[in-house]
Amino acid sequence: MDTEDRARLIRSGDRRALARAITLVESARPDHRAEALALLEALRDPKREALRIGLSGTPGVGKSTFIEAFGLMLTAQALRVAVLAVDPSSARSGGSILGDKTRMERLSRDPLAFIRPSPSQTQLGGVARRTREAVALCEAAGFDVVLIETVGVGQSETVVAELSDLFLLLLAPAGGDELQGVKRGIMEMADLILVNKADGDLKPAALRTVADYKGALQLLRRRPQDPPGFPKTLPVSALTGEGLAQAWEEMQQLTKWRKSEGHWDRTRAAQSRTWFQEEVRQGLLSALTQEPQKGLMGSLGDRVAKAELTPEAAAAEMLRLLGRTP
Numbered sequence: 001m002d003t004e005d006r007a008r009l010i011r012s013g014d015r016r017a018l019a020r021a022i023t024l025v026e027s028a029r030p031d032h033r034a035e036a037l038a039l040l041e042a043l044r045d046p047k048r049e050a051l052r053i054g055l056s057g058t059p060g061v062g063k064s065t066f067i068e069a070f071g072l073m074l075t076a077q078a079l080r081v082a083v084l085a086v087d088p089s090s091a092r093s094g095g096s097i098l099g100d101k102t103r104m105e106r107l108s109r110d111p112l113a114f115i116r117p118s119p120s121q122t123q124l125g126g127v128a129r130r131t132r133e134a135v136a137l138c139e140a141a142g143f144d145v146v147l148i149e150t151v152g153v154g155q156s157e158t159v160v161a162e163l164s165d166l167f168l169l170l171l172a173p174a175g176g177d178e179l180q181g182v183k184r185g186i187m188e189m190a191d192l193i194l195v196n197k198a199d200g201d202l203k204p205a206a207l208r209t210v211a212d213y214k215g216a217l218q219l220l221r222r223r224p225q226d227p228p229g230f231p232k233t234l235p236v237s238a239l240t241g242e243g244l245a246q247a248w249e250e251m252q253q254l255t256k257w258r259k260s261e262g263h264w265d266r267t268r269a270a271q272s273r274t275w276f277q278e279e280v281r282q283g284l285l286s287a288l289t290q291e292p293q294k295g296l297m298g299s300l301g302d303r304v305a306k307a308e309l310t311p312e313a314a315a316a317e318m319l320r321l322l323g324r325t326p
């Protein structure tokens with residue numbers, strides 16, 4: 001099948017074509033890579049954009065329960081929802097723990113939903129690149145909302161924030177009044193902090209946690225892309241569904257404001273620029289692992305080891321040669 005046929009099928013909303021295209025962008029084979037780039041270029045259409053929502057939270061806070069309930073609420077409104085994952089742990093564990101269909105069984109059967117587990121890949125940079133391309137494919141396929149799930153371990157949040165229009169942080173009710181060791185950097189990225197499990201016996205603790213975070217957020221510097229009152233903290237229950245409609249309402253309000261104030265376009269433009277730079281950086285790094293660069297690194301390294309050259313002079317020589325070699 002040629003690129004145009006693939007692109008047509010994806011644009012028409014063909015889920016199998018979308019799934020195959022995501023497999024294509026996940027492939028490291030050079031011929032697949034060339035096909036993937038052609039396909040992404042053929043599908044480029046700035047008018048076809050989804051609301052990209054990043055979602056982070058430590059294991060057990062209820063991410064999959066939330067995504068299932070929230071996703072079903074959106075599909076009930078006839079919105080098309082895609083779920084992708086950036087899983088920094090898959091490299092270590094060898095298996096994915098995010099975006100797993102068995103964790104979102106009802107949503108995965110919904111014809112308006114599409115769930116893609118995280119690819120296993122050794123480098124976070126690699127996973128991030130593929131996820132970004134998968135987001136682009138989902139947008140081309142006409143999804144209204146793309147949820148990008150990650151687990152709260154720091155680095156992956158930054159990656160997801162660079163992929164998202166909105167960033168949600170999901171928390172569980174705290175036992176005491178302590179903030180749950182949430183890194184300040186992650187809190188600074190959040191547009192909405194949702195304290196999940198605000199139901200039954202856990203409700204009072206959830207409401208206390210909401211109050212704690214409201215206080216903590218007030219101490220953070222206001223960002224230009226935040227209207228008054230944002231970032232916000234809300235109690236939700238993924239189990240009962242309570243608070244989900246309000247959370248969605250807040251997300252829409254924030255989106256509307258950012259669009260009308262020009263922040264939406266500016267953020268997306270800055271994100272594209274960042275990804276371009278990142279691609280160049282990754283390309284240069286991977287060039288070092290291929291010939292002839294790899295051999296040059298080896299031979300210059302040997303001369304440094306024998307003290308025939310200083311590390312600085314050898315690096316300068318390598319960079320000079322890189323400027324010449326393709």
Ligand code: GDP
Pocket residue numbers: 057058059060061062063064065066103196197198199200202236237238239240
């Ligand atoms: P994840 O690891 O973040 O994806 O968390 P899960 O969605 O698998 O949920 C972990 C546990 O918390 C499960 O036993 C869920 O049933 C439970 N859970 C999730 N959401 C809620 C909620 O809103 N209220 C209560 N009481 N339990 C919840």
